[in-house]
Structures are given as C-alpha cells and as structure tokens.
Amino acid sequence: MASQPLLDASGVAKRYGAVAALRNASLSIEPGEVHALMGANGAGKSTLVKILTGAVRPDAGRILIRGEARALGSPAAARRAGLVPVYQEPSLVPDLDVADNLRLTGTPVEPFRAWVRELGVPDLDLGERARDIPLAVLRVLDLARALAAEPDVLLLDEMTAALPADLAERVMAVVRGQSRTGRSVIFISHRFVEISALCDRATVLRDGETVGVVAMAPGAEERIVELMLGSRIVKTRGAAAGGGGGRAAGSAPRLSVRNLQVGTKLADVSLDLGDGEVAGVVALEGQGQDELFGALAGSIQPSGGTIEVDGRPVRFGHPADAIRAGIAYVPGDRSDALLMHRSVRENIALPFSARLRRWGPIAMGREQAAVAEAIRRLQIDTRAQREVQRLSGGNQQKVTIARWIAAEARTILCFDPTRGIDVGTKQEIYRLLRDLAGQGRSVLFYTSELEEVQRVCDRAIVIFGGRVVDILPAEIADEAALTRAAYGLRREATEEPDLPAAVADPSGGPR
C-alpha cells in the first residue's frame, strides 16, 4: 500500500456530558481503499464519521489529510478537504424541493442528475418536495449529492440499511467504481455479506476505542466479531433458534387476510398467520409491502378485501383499533415510532400508559419490571437514556422493538426490525422472535436481509407487483430461491407451497 495514507486520524475523543462516545479512536485510509468501520451499536462509528465530516467537533485528536493537519470545523470545511458523508438518516430538508436542497449545499445539478440515473432512478423531478419522496429514493439522492461533490473520501454511514437488495447492489457497484478511480470510501454496515464483498480492510471500534484493523480475507469475519464484542458473550451464527415448528396443524389462523387491496399498490393479497408462527414477507422495494403492513396496522385504509383476527372480521379506522385487537407494529422508520425527546423507559412503556394506569402502583410495578426486562434482553445501551434522540441509531431501533415485547402484544408486525442492528444483538432479536412464537405469539416479519428468513421464519411469503407470488417453507427459502421469487421468476415446482385457499385460487394466485 502507499506510504502516505489519504486520511489518518488518531487519538480522537468526544464526550457528551457523562457519555464518552469516543475515547481513543484511530482510522487510517489509503487512496483507492474501501475501508469498513465496524463496531456494535453505540461503539462510536457515527460520532467518528460526524467528526471527520465537520458536523461534530472532537475534544481531542489529530486528523491528517495526505500528511497535513486540516481544520474540519464545519461541514463546508470538511467538504473542501475532500471528505463528504452520507449519514444514517436522510438529510434533505423535508419541506424543500430537490432543486432547493441542491442549492443549499452548492451541489452542481448535472453531475447530480447523472449519478441519480446511474443509481437507477431514471426520471427524478427536481421540483418534488423531499417530504413526498420514498425513503429508499431519498437515500439514493443523498448519495448522488455526495458523489456530485467528487469526494476524495466518501463516508457512507449505513447507506444500504434502508435499501432493497436491487438498489443496494447499485450502491455497491458505485463504491467499487470510486475505488477504481483512486478515491476512497469509508463504509459502515452491519451486513457482513457487503463488507466481505466490498472492503479491503476493516477498522473495529469498541466502546469508543479502535481495537483492531483487519484485512478482509477468509476468516476475517470471525476475528471482527470477536473484536467488536470483546468480553460480551458471542452467540455464534446459527445459534439463534431457527425456523421450523410454529403453527399447530388445524388451528384457526390468528390473522387471516383475503384479497386485500390498497389502491393500485397492493393489488390482491391473501395470507394466513398462525398462532406461534413467524412468517417472513419478502419483496423488492415498492411491491406493496408498505401498504400491506400499513393496512394491518390500521394506518392505511384498504380499498378492498377482508381482515380477520381469531376468526372475527375487523376494520381498522385508526392504529389504536389494531392495537386493541392485539396487533403491534414495529415500523421501519424509527422516527415514526419514537418520542425523540422522551426517555428510553417512557418510550418502552408507552403502550402501557393507556391500558394500565388505572391499576395504580401494582401496574406501575409490573410496567417497570417489563421495561427493565426488555432493556436487558435487547442489551439497550442506556447510558444516554434521558432522551431517545441521544441514543445511537441501532439502540433507537431496539427501543421500538422492546416496547412491544414489554406490552405483550399477541400479534407483532415487524418491518425490517434489524435494520442497523449490530451482529450480536441481531442474534438476540432472532432468538427473541422465536421465543415469542414459542409463547404462542404470532409475528409477521418483513425483511430486506434475505438470509434472515431461514434464521427466523417458518415460511416466507413473497410479494411482487402487489400480489403474493410464492409461499416457501423455510427449509427451501434460501437467498437464491427468495431472490428469484422476489423478481417474479417462477420456481421449479418440486414442492407444493403451503398456500392459503384464496392464494391458490388462480385469480389471486402465484404466477
């Protein structure tokens, strides 16, 4: 490798009140290198990215660019030094249109447009307000805006976490292209598949400190996990209770959906969810999964079809109706679910407040025990617990899940619940979902990480073009089979899928 690193940071420290977000972080990047920054939730990755891109000032540390100390006192200064980020959450100002957002950061329009096309969004209207653009497209726009600045070092903080597989592929292709032209990329992701496919080396942070730099080669993953988790108990891959078991034969489904329709997005979906079953929902971006979950959670009104809970027809005019029917929703966008200025405990206890207040001290005791148990199981980092907005992204996501574990909902709808969650905690979430199923609760689980289906689910329900196109038992739902199905490709009919009657019907059935 070249003798002079492009970027060399050492001894970086940052404290937020009592919380030491970074204690002694170092990071060295070569020209043309794709470098992973890894660490458990709360290890300090985002803080380091914010420091390197001028959004946060460090308390200590030395940052050299091509051997020279550079002041990175503001995002504009960092940009001039060649360091440009794409943060975890979308950064376009929601009430401005795209063109005004570009003006704000002095982004040249034509290169931006070219990148947007390259990333697979052919006809973007620059007059569109950011608020009206879907999350996955916003991520693409954030990336295109960063690329248009022609950065020497592009810093991607969980860029692919909110993206469907096809868009994530394009992002990865762009990252490879950057490195071919001698530019460097710092890549934060909790997905090992991406890290191994893309990165040359990985720097591992633990509790705010750099604990190792690992060259990516066979076996590197194990070493990285060891470094990330340190003395925390390592639950190895595959240790999570897998699929299988689940629905008792002959029992009435907990949730039964027939010919559900939402405008033009959800054309016709029928599915059953049994007691004690975890059913995975798999789909490319925009195939109607948002509408399906919205309708089941009471936040979107269906335009046709029926929903039954325990054999009784229900109509949800409001999310509260779904909650009363025992259906809890863990949305993909955590900012929808959380009261950002309230404490971790209040956020987790939220569903209790309406149900249990009248029971006074007894209920309070029960609430506290349930909240404490959920925090323990999900290993929520409560150092910054007074306001949820101060938690790291992954820990915020855990709070949204913990709420429904504490509340004992009978049916849980999870929309990409492990987005941005570190590898150790993912295992805990898989185990937890299986435990919930073991207690007879039912889980409908949309995931953009296909490998999760075999780890957690009993069956996979694949949606394409607003219809169920296939239902696969977990044993055969590997990534290849799911990818084919998700693209609407027909499966070689070796085994008959376990389709509910209305799905098997040709009018709503698999193609």
Ligand SMILES: Nc1ncnc2c1ncn2[C@@H]1O[C@H](COP(=O)(O)OP(=O)(O)OP(=O)(O)O)[C@@H](O)[C@H]1O
């Ligand atoms: N503005 C803030 N105020 C108080 N504490 C903060 C603030 N920002 C970050 N922290 C704390 O600093 C620590 C490191 O957070 P950071 O977001 O850098 O972690 P991370 O490694 O990016 O985690 P994740 O993988 O969950 O995104 C956490 O304990 C977090 O709660």
